[in-house]
Each structure stands twice: as structure tokens, then as C-alpha cells.
Amino acid sequence: MTAAALEISSPVGVIAGGGAMPFAVAESLKARGLEPILFALKGVCDPAAAQRFRHHWIMVGQYGRAKKLFRQENCKNLVFIGTLVRPSLSEIRLDWSTLRIMGRVWSAYRGGDDHLLSGVGRIFEQDGFRLLGLKEAAPDLLMPEGCVTRKMPDQNATSDIARGRAVLQALGPYDVGQAAVVIDGHIVGVEGIEGTDELLMRIADLRARGRIRAPVGHGVLVKAPKSGQDLRFDLPTVGSRTAKGAIAAGLAGIAVIAGSTLVADPQGLIETADASGLFVTGLPS
Numbered sequence: 001m002t003a004a005a006l007e008i009s010s011p012v013g014v015i016a017g018g019g020a021m022p023f024a025v026a027e028s029l030k031a032r033g034l035e036p037i038l039f040a041l042k043g044v045c046d047p048a049a050a051q052r053f054r055h056h057w058i059m060v061g062q063y064g065r066a067k068k069l070f071r072q073e074n075c076k077n078l079v080f081i082g083t084l085v086r087p088s089l090s091e092i093r094l095d096w097s098t099l100r101i102m103g104r105v106w107s108a109y110r111g112g113d114d115h116l117l118s119g120v121g122r123i124f125e126q127d128g129f130r131l132l133g134l135k136e137a138a139p140d141l142l143m144p145e146g147c148v149t150r151k152m153p154d155q156n157a158t159s160d161i162a163r164g165r166a167v168l169q170a171l172g173p174y175d176v177g178q179a180a181v182v183i184d185g186h187i188v189g190v191e192g193i194e195g196t197d198e199l200l201m202r203i204a205d206l207r208a209r210g211r212i213r214a215p216v217g218h219g220v221l222v223k224a225p226k227s228g229q230d231l232r233f234d235l236p237t238v239g240s241r242t243a244k245g246a247i248a249a250g251l252a253g254i255a256v257i258a259g260s261t262l263v264a265d266p267q268g269l270i271e272t273a274d275a276s277g278l279f280v281t282g283l284p285s
Contacts, residue, residue: 011035013075016045017082023049025081028138077130079137133232143282145258151279161255164222172227178236183219200245216250223256239264243272258282
């Protein structure tokens with residue numbers, strides 16, 4: 001555990017988007033003796049799962065209400081975690097506090113997702129809140145370095161991993177996806193707005209249609225944060241669903257950056273991968 005993680009004061013506000021990760025973070029905080037309070041995004045966060053924790057509902061755009069609730073609950077430390085489809089400005093329910101900082105919101109909005117999230121983070125910090133990354137809030141949910149499965153990458157897979165990392169590093173300044181699929185040295189897919197699951201579905205479809213002729217068991221899904229990305233937001237995530245997608249795509253394995261990738265379901269990921277001879281490895285940053 002890092003020194004920064006030890007300095008977190010309780011309670012911790014968890015701004016909760018969709019998916020399972022907000023609740024995994026909340027459980028991780030509880031295990032370390034820190035009280036999580038969920039600020040659940042209405043229409044995005046799972047209502048049933050939110051009931052397991054002390055929580056408040058907020059709408060995207062209700063910065064004034066959120067800020068008031070953070071202070072009411074004495075949440076000086078905040079974590080923003082979970083999936084959130086980028087809304088159009090017309091879909092955001094603006095309150096008066098948000099309207100007063102609309103210039104800063106608009107500036108943050110005019111860019112890629114990382115630019116938007118970093119801009120929103122700066123707005124919180126200017127009002128005296130501390131935005132935590134997962135390395136501070138839930139370090140146990142991050143991928144460790146090294147192979148976590150029985151199967152390990154061979155020389156061919158290692159070469160594909162290196163090429164995938166190079167591709168993602170080159171694309172980083174453009175704030176696009178965080179994943180690429182490389183098969184026998186060929187870049188056959190790069191993640192766009194559709195996300196990793198649909199990228200893998202696309203690879204599976206290309207195999208089925210004979211557009212990819214490499215044998216099943218060749219190729220690697222490589223995931224990495226964008227270069228220069230604010231690592232407090234939108235870290236790459238893998239789980240058992242990712243492993244199932246890689247298996248369906250006929251790949252040899254999954255390679256991600258250790259310490260900078262969330263593992264949504266560690267046991268499920270490893271069990272699914274081991275059952276099909278897929279490797280999963282954490283790469284040095």
C-alpha cells in the first residue's frame with residue numbers, strides 16, 4: 001500500500017457510474033477501514049447495488065447539489081469510477097452552480113474523454129476536494145506485474161505485445177481507444193468509441209468471415225492507458241468478460257499495464273483464462 005493510500009481520510013466519496021467497479025472500490029475502501037459514501041449517477045449507476053452502501057443520487061450536471069452533499073457528508077476525498085457514456089450538452093441537467101462555471105465546463109467538454117474528465121477533476125479540486133486515483137483508493141484492484149495464468153506468452157506473443165504497445169503509444173496524443181489487437185505482427189483492430197468488448201466481437205467476426213487467416217491461438221489484446229492520461233480517471237479495465245471475448249476472437253492472450261489497469265473480477269478472469277489456455281499478463285509500466 002502506498003503512503004498516499006494511507007493518508008486518505010474517511011469518509012471517501014465514490015462518484016459512481018455504471019458497472020461493477022464502483023461497488024468493488026467501495027468494498028475495497030471498507031476492507032481498509034474507510035467508510036465509502038456513494039454519490040450515484042441517476043440513470044447510470046445500478047440502483048439495487050447502490051442500496052448496499054450509504055448513498056445519494058445525483059444527476060449529471062448537478063454540480064451544485066453534488067458539492068453541497070460532499071461537504072454535508074464531510075467527503076474531502078473523492079473517487080470517480082464506473083462507466084459513463086459521454087452525454088450531449090443538451091442531455092445534462094444543469095443547476096445554478098454548474099451554470100456559473102459553464103465556461104470551465106465547456107472548455108473541458110471540447111476535447112476527448114481524458115480531456116473532459118481531467119477538466120472536471122480540476123473543477124472539483126478548485127473547490128477544495130481531493131480527487132483520488134485507484135492507486136490510492138483501491139490498490140488491490142490493480143493488475144500486478146507478471147503472468148497471472150498458467151499459460152505464459154511465447155516468443156510470437158511477446159513480439160505482438162511489443163507492437164501493440166507501440167501502436168497505443170503512437171495513438172495516445174489523439175485521445176482515442178486504450179486497446180489494440182495484434183496477430184502475428186499485424187495490427188488487426190484498434191479500439192474506438194465502441195469499447196473493448198465490441199472490438200473483440202469485431203475480431204471474432206473477421207475470423208468467421210475468413211478475413212483473418214492466422215490460426216486460432218495467435219494474437220494478443222493489448223491494453224494501456226493513453227500517453228499523458230490522468231491516471232485518476234478511466235483506467236483500462238479487464239475481467240472475465242474480456243477473457244471470454246478474447247477466447248471468442250481466437251487470441252492467445254491479454255496483456256495490460258501492471259499498476260495502471262483495473263481488474264473487475266480477478267478470480268473469474270483467471271478461471272476463465274485458465275479453462276481455455278489463454279494467458280493474462282501484467283506488463284511493466
